[in-house]
Amino acid sequence: MKNIIAFAGSNSKTSINKQLSIYAASLVENVETTVLDLNDFDLPLYGIDLENEKGIPENAHKFLETIKSSDGIILSLAEHNGAYATVFKNLFDWMSRIDGKLWSEKPMLLMATSPGVRGGVTVLEIAKGRFSFMGGNIITDFSFPSFGDNFKDGKVINDDLNKELKSKVELFKNAL
Numbered sequence: 001m002k003n004i005i006a007f008a009g010s011n012s013k014t015s016i017n018k019q020l021s022i023y024a025a026s027l028v029e030n031v032e033t034t035v036l037d038l039n040d041f042d043l044p045l046y047g048i049d050l051e052n053e054k055g056i057p058e059n060a061h062k063f064l065e066t067i068k069s070s071d072g073i074i075l076s077l078a079e080h081n082g083a084y085a086t087v088f089k090n091l092f093d094w095m096s097r098i099d100g101k102l103w104s105e106k107p108m109l110l111m112a113t114s115p116g117v118r119g120g121v122t123v124l125e126i127a128k129g130r131f132s133f134m135g136g137n138i139i140t141d142f143s144f145p146s147f148g149d150n151f152k153d154g155k156v157i158n159d160d161l162n163k164e165l166k167s168k169v170e171l172f173k174n175a176l
């Protein structure tokens, strides 16, 4: 059976992006899903001096190994000031020092959501522009707007958005 990882680019304990990635993963049939939480991969703030003095922390290696041993990735990015949340950028930077092609061509469903109508589209565009240079294989992407209005009790409650997400999940599933 194929195995996928699902996680959010957030360290919020109530992350809406984590909720969305778990829901999206639940729609992928006949795969084993591992839900990851960036809080379990604590890392110091990246700095070249720290890297030169102490090397690359174990948790960056661990996360990268988890990517490499998966068959696919569901990732939903939190948007902070129109960019990656710090916790994600930090992990991304550390992993890129081990392997510039860190996404390892694993099929990816890339998403973002926010409480606002733009649904994290700015960070999504940044990631779409960058990941392809770093081993990214984005099969499809999805910006989910107005999380508070459209998601409840672990599920998408807007029919049109649910339909759209399901069709994107199908594309992802077929690429595994």
Ligand SMILES: Cc1cc2nc3c(=O)[nH]c(=O)nc-3n(C[C@H](O)[C@H](O)[C@H](O)COP(=O)(O)O)c2cc1C
Residues within 6 Å of the ligand: 008, 009, 010, 011, 012, 014, 015, 016, 017, 018, 077, 078, 079, 080, 081, 082, 083, 113, 114, 115, 116, 118, 119, 120
């Ligand atoms: C420092 C900070 C900056 C934010 N900037 C944005 C932003 O640029 N665009 C946006 O849509 N939401 C922004 N938000 C709101 C986040 O989308 C919201 O906190 C969301 O819950 C983050 O996702 P998460 O719950 O998965 O961490 C910001 C929140 C914080 C704390």
